[in-house]
Amino acid sequence: MPPDTTPIPAQASPSPLSFREAFCFWLKLGFISFGGPAGQIAIMHAELVERRRWISEKRFLHALNYCMLLPGPEAQQLATYIGWLMHRTWGGIVAGGLFVLPSLFILVGLSWVYLRFGDVPVVAGIFYGIKPAVTALVLHAAHRIGTRALKNGWMWGIAGLSFVAIFAFDTPFPAIVLAAGLIGYLGARRWPAVFALGGGHASAHAGYGPALIDDDTPTPDHARFSRRHLAKVLATGLALWLAAMGLLVATQGWEGTLTQMGWFFTKAALVTFGGAYAVLPYVYQGAVEQYQWLSGPQMIDGLALGETTPGPLIMVVAFVGFVGGWLQQVWGPDALFAGAAAAAAVVTFVTFLPSFIFILAGGPAVEATHGKLGFTAPLSAITAAVVGVILNLALFFAYHLLWPQGFAGRFDAISAVIAVAAGVALFRYKVGVLTLLGGCALVGLTVTFLRPVLG
Numbered sequence: 001m002p003p004d005t006t007p008i009p010a011q012a013s014p015s016p017l018s019f020r021e022a023f024c025f026w027l028k029l030g031f032i033s034f035g036g037p038a039g040q041i042a043i044m045h046a047e048l049v050e051r052r053r054w055i056s057e058k059r060f061l062h063a064l065n066y067c068m069l070l071p072g073p074e075a076q077q078l079a080t081y082i083g084w085l086m087h088r089t090w091g092g093i094v095a096g097g098l099f100v101l102p103s104l105f106i107l108v109g110l111s112w113v114y115l116r117f118g119d120v121p122v123v124a125g126i127f128y129g130i131k132p133a134v135t136a137l138v139l140h141a142a143h144r145i146g147t148r149a150l151k152n153g154w155m156w157g158i159a160g161l162s163f164v165a166i167f168a169f170d171t172p173f174p175a176i177v178l179a180a181g182l183i184g185y186l187g188a189r190r191w192p193a194v195f196a197l198g199g200g201h202a203s204a205h206a207g208y209g210p211a212l213i214d215d216d217t218p219t220p221d222h223a224r225f226s227r228r229h230l231a232k233v234l235a236t237g238l239a240l241w242l243a244a245m246g247l248l249v250a251t252q253g254w255e256g257t258l259t260q261m262g263w264f265f266t267k268a269a270l271v272t273f274g275g276a277y278a279v280l281p282y283v284y285q286g287a288v289e290q291y292q293w294l295s296g297p298q299m300i301d302g303l304a305l306g307e308t309t310p311g312p313l314i315m316v317v318a319f320v321g322f323v324g325g326w327l328q329q330v331w332g333p334d335a336l337f338a339g340a341a342a343a344a345a346v347v348t349f350v351t352f353l354p355s356f357i358f359i360l361a362g363g364p365a366v367e368a369t370h371g372k373l374g375f376t377a378p379l380s381a382i383t384a385a386v387v388g389v390i391l392n393l394a395l396f397f398a399y400h401l402l403w404p405q406g407f408a409g410r411f412d413a414i415s416a417v418i419a420v421a422a423g424v425a426l427f428r429y430k431v432g433v434l435t436l437l438g439g440c441a442l443v444g445l446t447v448t449f450l451r452p453v454l455g
Contacts, residue, residue, distance in 0.1 A: 013210050014053045019087050026095045030102040033310045040075035056211040072355040073312035080359045088222045103311025104318055104348050108341050110305050111322040121448055129444020130304040132419035133436050135397040140426045142390040154194045155384040163388030173282035174271045176385050184381025195377035225364035233361035257328045258346055266350045281393050293324030296400050308437055321347030
């Protein structure tokens with residue numbers, strides 16, 4: 001018999017929550033978490049705060065603010081945090097893991113279709129229409145983050161400097177993050193008002209009724225800070241990473257593709273301030289330019305696939321791993337799919353392992369520092385720098401989209417029209433991501449099949 005999904009009456013107390021009920025919800029969330037971090041957080045708020053009342057509005061936003069201070073996908077970390085708060089360590093692992101696994105399996109399947117049938121007119125037509133939409137989405141992301149982060153001249157200046165640094169001087173993304181964080185830390189000590197941007201994701205809303213974890217519910221014992229617990233989680237996380245990397249080195253060697261993917265995406269996971277769009281330039285620098293695991297146009301295709309699947313957008317790294325593993329034949333030419341799937345799994349593991357460690361080990365510690373300017377000011381500066389980095393990414397995508405053979409080649413006017421229309425749909429009419437991608441895919445199919453007829 002399916003569980004009852006009727007909202008709880010406003011004044012009634014919700015029933016105690018079993019681990020099985022929570023498991024079923026997190027599994028469902030993994031398959032419906034479309035719309036990027038904003039959409040995913042909205043889904044969790046509607047389900048957990050408003051309808052099921054597992055956690056109060058204030059505690060939900062408190063947890064969300066913790067996650068915004070950390071590198072990594074904030075929506076996945078928020079799920080991990082709430083799962084951990086309700087059902088200890090295994091609750092967090094299940095909540096965070098089920099947020100990712102459905103997307104991994106879906107992306108592996110779609111990546112295989114892309115590599116095997118990418119030249120089929122139907123598939124090619126879909127991607128022809130989706131690529132301009134992705135370019136518009138990246139530009140929209142820069143605008144969305146910018147409206148929140150660029151509140152004064154200092155922040156505009158940081159954004160401008162980060163754009164020049166990566167566009168003109170090809171500065172590595174981690175260096176930009178470190179420099180921005182240092183500016184925020186030092187600047188807050190001299191001009192605190194500049195970096196005390198305040199704000200939040202939503203205003204508190206009263207009237208949902210009592211929650212299982214309410215405003216005045218004492219912090220559970222397992223969520224209180226403990227040096228022993230901190231050391232245990234850190235040691236376990238480090239042991240898991242060392243075991244995985246040790247196995248890769250033993251079987252592939254340090255220079256092996258899988259080993260280098262594990263090392264590179266471990267570093268990428270630690271600089272994902274500002275979300276997936278912010279770290280994509282770093283992934284591009286490494287995966288496309290340095291290691292040449294895939295090409296620039298394939299990177300755009302991967303982002304298009306990531307936009308159409310549930311789960312964090314940073315799951316695009318699974319596509320990068322799969323394509324790189326396939327093209328590099330990491331397990332030989334007779335095991336292309338198995339090797340590519342293994343590469344996707346390795347990349348996903350090292351990308352998300354730090355997120356679990358940050359929550360399980362640092363949740364209680366972050367609570368003590370939340371709201372202190374010395375801790376939040378560096379994040380404000382980093383977020384401003386991220387705007388410049390994302391703008392550079394949008395220009396990179398636009399270049400490959402509009403001049404697919406380089407500036408010396410032809411200008412793709414049809415892609416330009418689709419991109420402009422997608423931008424208008426996003427900025428003016430607030431069209432949803434899936435609606436936008438579906439419409440652009442349909443246009444791309446139509447153009448692909450009409451082009452031979454029209455000559």
